[in-house]
Amino acid sequence: MMKNKICLNGSNWFFKDSKSTKWFSASVPGCIHTDLAAAGKISDPFYGTNEKDLQWISGIDWDYKTRFDIADKNLFQKDRIDLLFEGIDTFAQISLNGKNLGRSDNMFHEYRFDVKSLLKEKNNILLINFKSPLKSSKNLEKKYGKLYASNGDISRVYARKAQYSYGWDWGPCFTTSGLYKGVSIEGSDNARIISLFAQTTEISSKKATLKIDYEIDSFNGSELEADLKILFNNTVLTTSTESLKLQKGRNEGSFKVEIKDPQLWYPNGYGKQPLYKIDFQLKCKNKIIDSFSDRFGIRKIQVIQDKDSVGRTFIFEVNGIKIFSKGYNWIPADSFLPNVTAKQYKKLLNLAKESNANMMRIWGGGIYEDDQFYKTCDELGLLVWQDFMFACAVYPGYKGFLDSVTREANYQIRRLRNHPCIALWCGNNENEAYKWDGWDGYPIGKKTPDETIFYKILPGLLKKLDPATLYWPSSPWGYEKAYDSKTTGDSHSWEVWNLRDYTAYSKETGRFISEFGFQSMPNFSTIPSYAGASERALTSEVMENHNKQIEGTSKLYRHMALWFPVTEDLKEFVFRTQMLQGQALKYGIEHWRRRKFKTAGALIWQLNDCWPVASWSLVDYSLKPKLSYAYIKKVFSPLLVSIEKQENGISVWLINDTQSKAAGKLTVSIKSLIDDKVSFEKKLNVSVNANTSKKAVTLKLDNAHQSCGKYVYAVFEAQGRQYSNALLFKPLKYLRLGKNEIKKIIHKYSSIETKS
Missing domain, CATH: 2.60.40.10 (Immunoglobulins)
Known part of the structure; x- marks a missing residue:
């Protein structure tokens, strides 16, 4: 009487253009792009400018089919026999043995069809006709009206599909179709x-x-x-x-x-x-x-939002302990989801843990992640801020769309709520910017048609299905301040990357920084995977196509020019952008950690990439950490010594995330990068209480100590080890040295900064 399950995954599948008669081999789980590549019909989608040449794929319909027998005759005796699709991407018509079963239009929940009356012992034919996702969303847009969206085709808002597949400012436009999760026959009594x-x-x-x-x-x-x-x-x-x-x-x-x-x-x-x-x-x-x-897991998670002199706190508390949240935003680990393996999930998430992170934010323009992601977070102690899958747009509010979202949320909440890592459910990413900030010309203050989703449907379902976990309507959000408040809720900090030198992070006083980032190049060894030798000039079409942000390459140059001599040598350019990324993120994180619990979290945009690209990631598509990762591992350390530049000197802080007091010797030195001479040194005994930050000492310094080539080096010896940090007084570009000498100095200082 036990449930019978017959797996239909594997290579016994075939696909074709719906207008053609020629079938090619396919794999399930899979998608049309990976199947076309395996069949030799397209070149590597990530190489060169192939992305532009492959846009035709999302504009046509595709058929998939498999033929199977039922070897277990006991299956036919079951009270119910279901055909189960764990994930269909996205618009499809399904038939079995010539009989229409139904259609799919949402990749974020499973589909079950009763097939007891249709199954045969031999020669069952399952056919799925995938409709063009681009045409499908365009047709819905034509029917219900054009809305608003940044990144990708605006019609994406009508598709309950991974929004990044329409293109984003870090990822390509590969609007996929396919059976991206498993298919099976399930018999039950x-x-x-x-x-x-x-x-x-x-x-x-x-x-x-x-x-x-x-x-x-x-x-x-x-x-x-x-x-x-x-x-x-x-x-x-x-x-x-x-x-x-x-x-x-x-x-x-x-x-x-x-x-x-x-x-x-x-x-x-x-x-x-x-x-x-x-x-x-x-x-x-x-x-x-x-x-x-x-x-x-047995635990109690709360978000403490007490009123204070500024506004309201936003502090995650686990089992009575206040947590300073340190971590990353997560995007899908590949443009083609079936390519992501359990090994890759474990590799990336272990890198997060090893960098002393304690939280991952699953961003709302991707997917509700694979079970392996959450299982690994449970095992590693990585809290998960879980967005629902809506991002940077105004979504429709007609009944069919709301019904689909309700089914999706019902399914995903039930699927994920047992994981102890789930710390918060969030309605969307940055959608409030339309109503409150007038993004893309949306009338400020005007009600959006999707408010029913974020203020009624989702909180209503969570009240019933997971009442103990906080629901947060949007990110960023801040009650009466609504979008991107600096006094309540969470905020996204992008002014530095878009407009300013990274020292402007010191002016950012948000209560919980759920997004901030700084771009760099991918690792030098990754570049040949997408750019041939003749295409590796920084301003080549291929290189610029692999930085999706508008003026992304120009911003890399601009930020480099603030701190280093600009170089055209590709390998050195990679090094300096990654070093600069590490320094910028470090600067912001130290500032927020000094403000401990006034600001209570810093989640870097982003941990990973979905293809080889210049982006905000700390680990590139080849799963290799960038130089900047070493900076973050150090600045996320549970015990941190931090140097703050003052008008006439410096202050040295101690930040302690551990649950015990730390006491020891602090040594503060002024050193020269040129000859390693020490021009100033002070030693003192200091301590910092558990789970607090403290200004340990303030030192006045004359101009001679703050000249170009000088840096502060602080070492705190406690708990049987040393915790060090460094701070430059002036940009290294001002050094009056030759190119090679400056290069050596830059590399030397990076080694000092990242020394553990």
Whole structure:
């Protein structure tokens, strides 16, 4: 009686242009671009300017088909047989054995079709006709009216599809189609488990109380038995059994469970990440008909928003400990989603953890990530700020669209809510900028048609499905200040990259900086993957096509000219942009960490790339950390010594994210990069309390100590190790040295800054 499942994934698939009769081999999971490349019909989409030559792909319809037999004859005896698509991208018509099953128009939830009456033992033919995503969104735009969007074709707002696939200021325009997740046949008797939710309702040092909510779909209404087990380290802690009298259709219920001496889950840097396991079985006459297993953590997460003299705080608190959130924004790890492997997720997220990060923000223009992403975050202690998939646009509000969004959110909340890493649900990315900042000419103050989504549908669903996790309507958002307040909520800080020298970060006083970034080139070894030897001039068409921001290359030059001599040597240009990126981000992070809990978080835009490109990432598409990553690993350290430049000298700060006091010796020196001579030195004994920041010393310095080529070097010796930092007084471009000598000095200073 156990559920039967037949996997239809693999290479027994074929595809063709809908107007053609010639079929080619395909793979599922996959997408049209990867299948065309595998068939030898297109060149590497990422190389050169191939992106421009491949835009025709999203403008036509594609057919996919597979032929399969049912070897297990017991399947036909099941009460229900479903054809399950875990993810369809996006606009498609589905048929089985010549019978239309239905259509898809949302890549963010699964699709189930009852196929019991259609399946045959032999020669089943499953056909999916994918409609052009670009034409489909354009047709909807024509029907319902043109709206507003930055980045990509404006019609993207009508497609419940990864918005970045229409093009972004760090990624190419590859508007994909395909079965990007698994396909299977699923046979069930009596009932199936829809979802299970392990919610911690009370925690003390001696016990944790859990409410285990379940949802069951009963096919015919029957009496079944439900068995629940909670395990830790493969040891059964508690068991519960209940008899269920189910009505036909959806049934809901709950168990109450107590865990003695609970092991609490903490973010990276604050404790361990113990994970419990929940096993749930449905039985009929002592035979298992369905089962569900998942992991969960016991923890309490709040966002403290207390009023203060400035506005309101925005502090994540886990199990009673205030957290300074340090981390990254995350974009999809490839333009072609099926290319991303579990190994890549683990590699990227381990790099985040190893840099002392404790939070990832999943940005709203991508996807609700693969299960592997969240499992890895659970294991590594990376909190997740989870956007719903809306970004930089005004979205429609007609009934069909709202219904689709409701199904999407229902599915994703249920899928993700057991993960202890989920710390906040956010409605969208930067959509409030239209109403409050007049983006793209939208009338300031005018109500947007999508407000029902962000102020009614999403909070309503979360109140029912995950009531303990904060819902935040948008990012940035700040209550009555609405968009990008500096006194409440979260803010995005882009003035530095777009307009100013990076020292302007010292004027940024937001309460939680959920986006800020600074561009650099990809690693030198990555460039040949997209640019031939003759195309590696910085202003070549290929190189400029691999920096998607408007005037992105020009901004790299401009920022470099503020601090370093501008170089045309590509390898050195790469080095200096990555060094400058590290210095800029370091400057901002140190400023916000000195303001600890006045500002309570700094999430860098961005950790990763979806293709080889000059962008704001710290790890390029080849999964190699940039030089800037070393800067961030150091500045995210739980214990940090920070140097703040003052009008007539410097202040040295100690920032302590640990839960114990740190005491030791602080040495502050003025050194020369030219000859390493020390012109000033002061030593003192200092301490900093747990989870605080403190100005340890202020020193007045005369002009001679602050001349070009001089830098401050501060070392705090505590807890059996040294914590160091450095600060230049003047840009290295002012040194009166030859090119080679300046190059050596630049590299030398970078080594000093990144020394751990």
